[in-house]
Amino acid sequence: MSDDFTPLASSLGGALIGLASALVLLVQGRVAGVSGILDGVLHPRPGEFAWRAAFVAGLGVAGGAAALLAPALVSASSDRPPVLIALAGLLVGFGTRLGSGCTSGHGVCGLSRFSRRSLVSVITFLAVGALTAVLVGRWLGSP
Amino acid sequence: MKAVLLGLGAGVLFGTGLVLAGMTRPAKVIAFLDVAGDWDPSLAFVVVGAIAVHLVAWRLVPRLGRPLGGGHFALPTRTDIDARLVVGAVLFGLGWGLGGYCPGPALTAAASGAPSTLLFVGAMIVGIWAHARWEAR
Numbered sequence: 453m454s455d456d457f458t459p460l461a462s463s464l465g466g467a468l469i470g471l472a473s474a475l476v477l478l479v480q481g482r483v484a485g486v487s488g489i490l491d492g493v494l495h496p497r498p499g500e501f502a503w504r505a506a507f508v509a510g511l512g513v514a515g516g517a518a519a520l521l522a523p524a525l526v527s528a529s530s531d532r533p534p535v536l537i538a539l540a541g542l543l544v545g546f547g548t549r550l551g552s553g554c555t556s557g558h559g560v561c562g563l564s565r566f567s568r569r570s571l572v573s574v575i576t577f578l579a580v581g582a583l584t585a586v587l588v589g590r591w592l593g594s595p
Numbered sequence: 596m597k598a599v600l601l602g603l604g605a606g607v608l609f610g611t612g613l614v615l616a617g618m619t620r621p622a623k624v625i626a627f628l629d630v631a632g633d634w635d636p637s638l639a640f641v642v643v644g645a646i647a648v649h650l651v652a653w654r655l656v657p658r659l660g661r662p663l664g665g666g667h668f669a670l671p672t673r674t675d676i677d678a679r680l681v682v683g684a685v686l687f688g689l690g691w692g693l694g695g696y697c698p699g700p701a702l703t704a705a706a707s708g709a710p711s712t713l714l715f716v717g718a719m720i721v722g723i724w725a726h727a728r729w730e731a732r
């Protein structure tokens with residue numbers, strides 16, 4: 453096992469994510485699925501744009517603060533070549549919209565309400581994600 | 596105005612959670628997904644921590660007639676498993692395993708200005724746009 457194992461920080465971070473999603477749900481009445489939120493910013497609809505744009509701005513504020521205070525936490529050190537990163541971005545953008553959600557929408561919000569659709573999605577993207585990481589890792593020569 | 600404040604506050608909280616959890620470090624995400632490598636199970640704790648809190652919120656929904664900020668609930672209602680759901684998840688998984696980023700962490704980390712993160716976000720936006728075009732064809 454990696455010595456980068458951070459169960460406490462990861463659990464706490466997860467709790468904050470759950471809390472933030474709960475706020476969006478209970479105050480705004482919407483699912484806090486980031487792919488859907490971003491989609492709503494890129495394709496604005498009346499009444500659905502402002503809170504989403506503000507949410508994305510909020511993500512940026514948190515990330516910007518981290519970049520100043522704890523830059524190692526937002527480091528882009530995956531060592532993947534740019535062409536793979538671009539391909540990855542395309543796949544994530546297209547796939548999350550086609551599949552109606554991502555780790556936050558299906559993984560957190562969907563599983564929390566025992567959604568069958570989300571369970572299928574999560575199992576699928578976790579399995580494919582793992583397989584991809586394993587294969588790419590061997591191909592690129594990871595430890 | 597209320598909606599903007601809610602969005603901003605939730606976004607800051609969410610982004611902070613992502614950073615704390617380690618999700619904004621693609622190397623850490625890949626170390627979680629690459630089960631054959633030097634495995635880091637930390638991210639399993641992220642989803643467990645998140646669901647533990649969020650579950651409570653879902654149970655409160657039926658008791659609220661309306662969202663606390665006014666308006667109405669607009670929540671998913673579909674229960675069918677269709678090809679779009681599965682193929683979408685496959686494509687997302689491919690991208691996630693390749694790049695180590697999913698949408699939230701990518702947007703959060705992009706604030707650092709790191710070129711590879713900006714590249715990912717740009718490509719992700721193109722992907723979202725491409726999907727919208729494909730659906731509208």
